[in-house]
Amino acid sequence: MIFNCSICFEDIPDQEICSLECNHQFCKNCIDNILKTNNKKCPNCRIDIYSYLYQNEKYNLIILQPNNTLNNLHQTRSELLSIANRKLLKYSYFTTFSLLYLLYSYLNLYFNSYNHINTLNQTLDNCNHNYTQILHLLNDESYNVIIYDYEHNTKCMLSEYSYDKCFNLFNI
Numbered sequence: 001m002i003f004n005c006s007i008c009f010e011d012i013p014d015q016e017i018c019s020l021e022c023n024h025q026f027c028k029n030c031i032d033n034i035l036k037t038n039n040k041k042c043p044n045c046r047i048d049i050y051s052y053l054y055q056n057e058k059y060n061l062i063i064l065q066p067n068n069t070l071n072n073l074h075q076t077r078s079e080l081l082s083i084a085n086r087k088l089l090k091y092s093y094f095t096t097f098s099l100l101y102l103l104y105s106y107l108n109l110y111f112n113s114y115n116h117i118n119t120l121n122q123t124l125d126n127c128n129h130n131y132t133q134i135l136h137l138l139n140d141e142s143y144n145v146i147i148y149d150y151e152h153n154t155k156c157m158l159s160e161y162s163y164d165k166c167f168n169l170f171n172i
């Protein structure tokens with residue numbers, strides 16, 4: 001029986017027959033040509049070719065993807081590194097900015113608190129001072145005051161503080 005290859009239409013001897021897993025048969029030459037292409041499928045049924053039978057030996061195919069070459073791996077590695085570096089740079093900018101903002105907030109808070117405490121201290125100082133002043137004024141000698149109205153002259157004793165306060169000589 002003579003086998004006719006359906007790819008090259010040539011009659012081929014039995015020992016050159018190559019059987020695929022799907023049992024479709026072609027000549028060894030045509031299978032070799034198919035395997036050189038990127039489309040490693042049976043021309044009849046389109047299933048992927050993973051092995052074939054040739055001269056009673058089974059041959060399994062190991063297909064190396066072109067992007068698995070060392071060069072490409074090296075390129076991928078350097079691309080990943082540059083992406084990582086860019087991310088690192090972005091994060092370091094972000095971190096620096098955050099730290100600066102934190103420092104700014106802290107200093108702002110510190111100076112605000114400092115000013116606030118200063119104001120409070122000043123108020124307390126004023127209060128103490130005024131209180132002392134008030135005590136001093138209250139304990140000060142009294143004035144002899146003569147109050148005139150239209151009918152009478154009234155004589156009384158007023159503290160200096162009261163006198164000044166009542167007659168608005170100065171505002172405390």
Ligand SMILES: [Zn+2]
Pocket residue numbers: 005006007008009010026027028029030031
């Ligand atoms: Zn052929």
Ligand SMILES: [Zn+2]
Pocket residue numbers: 020022023024042043044045046047
């Ligand atoms: Zn097939």
